[in-house]
Each structure stands twice: as structure tokens, then as C-alpha cells.
Amino acid sequence: MVHPELDYDVPYRSLTWAWLIPAVAMIALGAWYYSLPVMIAFCAVTLLWISVYSTVLHYALDAEEFAKWPVVGAAFVRFQSHHFPQWINVIYRKPALDVVGELNPIAMINLLAPLLLFRMRSREVFVAWGTYMVLGGYAMLCHRWAHEPPSRRPKFAGLLQRAHLALNPKEHWRHHALAVSPKGEFVENYDLSFGWSNGWFNRVLRVLPNARVWLGFIVVATLTQVWGLAMLLRWSHR
Numbered sequence: 001m002v003h004p005e006l007d008y009d010v011p012y013r014s015l016t017w018a019w020l021i022p023a024v025a026m027i028a029l030g031a032w033y034y035s036l037p038v039m040i041a042f043c044a045v046t047l048l049w050i051s052v053y054s055t056v057l058h059y060a061l062d063a064e065e066f067a068k069w070p071v072v073g074a075a076f077v078r079f080q081s082h083h084f085p086q087w088i089n090v091i092y093r094k095p096a097l098d099v100v101g102e103l104n105p106i107a108m109i110n111l112l113a114p115l116l117l118f119r120m121r122s123r124e125v126f127v128a129w130g131t132y133m134v135l136g137g138y139a140m141l142c143h144r145w146a147h148e149p150p151s152r153r154p155k156f157a158g159l160l161q162r163a164h165l166a167l168n169p170k171e172h173w174r175h176h177a178l179a180v181s182p183k184g185e186f187v188e189n190y191d192l193s194f195g196w197s198n199g200w201f202n203r204v205l206r207v208l209p210n211a212r213v214w215l216g217f218i219v220v221a222t223l224t225q226v227w228g229l230a231m232l233l234r235w236s237h238r
Contacts, residue, residue: 011101019107026130050139055197058190063211083179092148099144100137114227128229139193142166167195
């Protein structure tokens with residue numbers, strides 16, 4: 001379904017609630033079963049990984065060469081359209097639930113991959129999945145706040161931005177300005193979540209700008225990230 005006024009695909013909201021509520025429950029399970037230091041450290045590592053993942057994902061999906069691919073090219077074009085003036089501010093005009101709902105495919109893949117590919121059905125898998133999805137939803141809201149005008153932005157969001165716990169609007173808008181009209185300049189600042197990965201990834205891109213390498217990284221990471229986080233949680237619990 002396309003929103004008649006904002007012209008964006010409305011995610012299946014029932015599906016969003018179907019994974020968001022269990023994800024919160026899984027974090028509660030983790031907080032009950034694992035020690036507080038373990039869960040705090042695990043959440044910190046997950047946040048760091050989400051920063052890396054969102055940065056590389058953004059760069060890979062922004063590559064113009066993929067827009068020409070058959071079948072999947074339209075999806076790349078759809079993502080890249082967020083740079084166009086017509087759609088650049090849709091992200092803060094649509095409901096927060098729909099912003100989080102953009103993770104619906106990731107939520108399903110992240111849950112099914114460890115269950116089907118790695119045959120893992122342990123507690124760690126579900127706690128890792130829930131933690132990743134809830135913090136991933138928070139990352140989506142950080143991106144939304146970076147687009148939101150200061151007059152509309154919640155005060156607590158501004159506090160999080162100043163504390164470097166949410167994406168800095170100035171850094172993010174520099175990316176948009178360069179992406180729309182680079183004029184030969186290096187396009188930087190691809191982090192969509194907290195901004196923590198901008199510095200190192202900007203330097204790495206100057207050495208390895210091959211978008212196909214980074215797309216491959218994202219494909220592998222998407223299939224293995226919850227498994228990897230679950231193994232980390234199991235190790236830390238020991």
C-alpha cells in the first residue's frame with residue numbers, strides 16, 4: 001500500500017508489531033537470565049555493530065551501478081530516491097512505526113537464518129535477535145531525528161545527538177549535500193544510525209571504494225550477524 005499524501009510504501013504494520021513485541025520480550029528474557037554487566041556489554045557491542053552494518057549497507061545501496069541490474073535494480077532505485085528533494089523529508093513526516101517497519105525484511109531474515117542455516121535454537125539466538133532488532137529500531141529513529149527540523153525534534157533526541165548517542169544532523173546533511181551534488185568531492189558520512197562509523201569508513205572508502213565488495217559484505221553479514229552475536233553472548237556467559 002502506498003501512502004496517498006507522502007508517496008511511500010507503508011510497511012505491514014501488523015508484521016512490525018509481530019516482531020517488535022517478541023523482540024522486546026527477548027531483551028527482558030536476557031536481562032532476567034544473564035548478569036547485568038553481560039547484558040550491558042552485549043548491548044554496547046550490538047550498537048557498535050549496527051553502526052558498522054548501517055554504514056556499509058548505506059554505501060552499498062547507494063551505488064548507481066546496481067540500479068541497472070535486472071529484477072533487483074528497482075529496489076536500489078527506490079532506496080536511492082531518498083536523496084531526491086521530493087522524498088528527502090518523508091522519513092520524519094511518516095509515523096515512527098513505519099520507519100521501524102522498514103526493518104520487517106531484516107527481522108525475518110535475522111530470525112530465520114540462524115534457525116535454518118545454522119540449526120541453532122538456543123536461548124542466545126533469540127536474545128541476540130531481540131536485542132539486535134530493538135536496537136536496530138532505535139537506530140532507525142536516530143536517522144529520522146537527523147532529518148527532523150529542530151522545532152519538531154523531541155528534546156530528548158537533541159540530548160542524545162549532543163551526547164553522540166544518535167546521528168548528528170550536520171554530519172548527515174553533509175552526506176546528502178555531497179550525494180546530490182558532489183562536484184568532484186569525495187562523498188562521505190554514510191552512517192545511518194549513530195555516526196560512530198563515519199570517521200573510519202570515510203578513510204577505508206578512499207582505499208577500497210568497490211561497491212560490489214561491500215554489497216557482498218552486507219549479504220554475508222545479514223545472514224550471519226545474529227548467529228555471530230549469539231555465539232558472543234554464549235561465550236560471555238561462560
